Amino acid sequence: MATEPVFDLIIHAPMRLRLCGLLRHVDQAEFSVLRDTLALSDASLSKHLKVLFDAGYVSTTKTGSPARGDARRLTWVQLTPHGRRAFDGHVAELQRISDGHTDSPTTSQPVDTPSRSA
Amino acid sequence: MESNGRTDPRSGSEARRALHDLGADRATLAERIAVPWSVHALLALLAAVFVASPAVGSNVTRNTVFVVVLVLMLGVFADAERRSRVRRGRPGTPAVALAVGVLVAIVVLFSVSLGLAASVNVWWVALPAAACFAIALAGSRAYDHLSRRALRRGH
Numbered sequence: 001m002a003t004e005p006v007f008d009l010i011i012h013a014p015m016r017l018r019l020c021g022l023l024r025h026v027d028q029a030e031f032s033v034l035r036d037t038l039a040l041s042d043a044s045l046s047k048h049l050k051v052l053f054d055a056g057y058v059s060t061t062k063t064g065s066p067a068r069g070d071a072r073r074l075t076w077v078q079l080t081p082h083g084r085r086a087f088d089g090h091v092a093e094l095q096r097i098s099d100g101h102t103d104s105p106t107t108s109q110p111v112d113t114p115s116r117s118a
Numbered sequence: 119m120e121s122n123g124r125t126d127p128r129s130g131s132e133a134r135r136a137l138h139d140l141g142a143d144r145a146t147l148a149e150r151i152a153v154p155w156s157v158h159a160l161l162a163l164l165a166a167v168f169v170a171s172p173a174v175g176s177n178v179t180r181n182t183v184f185v186v187v188l189v190l191m192l193g194v195f196a197d198a199e200r201r202s203r204v205r206r207g208r209p210g211t212p213a214v215a216l217a218v219g220v221l222v223a224i225v226v227l228f229s230v231s232l233g234l235a236a237s238v239n240v241w242w243v244a245l246p247a248a249a250c251f252a253i254a255l256a257g258s259r260a261y262d263h264l265s266r267r268a269l270r271r272g273h
Contacts, residue, residue, distance in 0.1 A: 014136070021140040022147055025269050029147075030203035037146055074203070091140070097133035 005096045006089035010055050015040065016048050020087040023058065023079045031075040049077065057083030141272070148266040151202045157194060158262070162255035164191050169227045170247035172235035210268030213261050220257035224250055 011017055018038055023029060035045045052058040059080050062073040079087065164187045171183040199205055209217075227246040234242040 017136060018139055018143050021143050025144065025272055026207050027205040033150065033203045037143060037150065094133040094136055098130050098137060100130060
């Protein structure tokens with residue numbers, strides 16, 4: 001079934017778009033992988049993740065790290081099904097725009113976020 | 119509203135740049151999660167040990183070797199994933215087909231090994247074991263390449 005193009009204002013911010021792009025094709029990625037791949041600071045990445053989390057697009061889980069000598073844990077990030085649909089719709093819209101269709105796009109409106117599992 | 123640095127979200131050039139950035143990121147991630155050569159060699163060695171197990175003679179010992187090899191292989195996979203800090207998604211149909219082919223080849227070689235150990239001499243199992251090592255090594259590297267290619271292509 002073809003994905004309906006829907007421009008998503010939350011995902012469209014460049015770093016959030018790239019963040020979702022990284023997560024779309026893996027099951028989970030650890031915080032440090034996202035940070036290093038996107039060349040972001042911890043604080044900047046956390047800010048973007050919070051926006052996506054509040055929108056119900058990503059969820060996180062924390063695990064212990066036997067390789068670390070301190071008590072800090074690893075943070076695994078994944079797209080939720082809602083986030084995958086939103087990202088796919090936004091990419092479809094970007095593709096439509098890049099193909100030369102410049103009429104007004106369908107834009108997703110902020111909605112009550114679904115429950116998120118951590 | 120947060121500034122996103124783009125003047126017009128409906129600009130074709132901006133959209134193409136965004137799509138290009140997504141592809142570049144996938145390529146970067148695919149390179150990052152490449153499995154080290156040593157892991158491929160270890161998996162191939164474990165497969166070869168399994169194929170060579172008819173040399174030990176006892177069914178109980180062979181079954182034990184099979185279980186131990188299986189557990190170690192799963193451990194190697196899990197450790198590689200932990201070190202990369204990425205839990206991969208679906209590898210794609212070509213990678214799955216390759217994996218099935220390699221598994222079939224290993225089973226066939228195990229059968230050959232059984233036959234050689236029973237009818238000729240146990241030392242002849244070194245031949246199918248060596249063939250298994252080569253096939254498993256090539257198969258493991260190819261599987262990794264195909265699954266990362268699927269990631270690069272956004273499948």
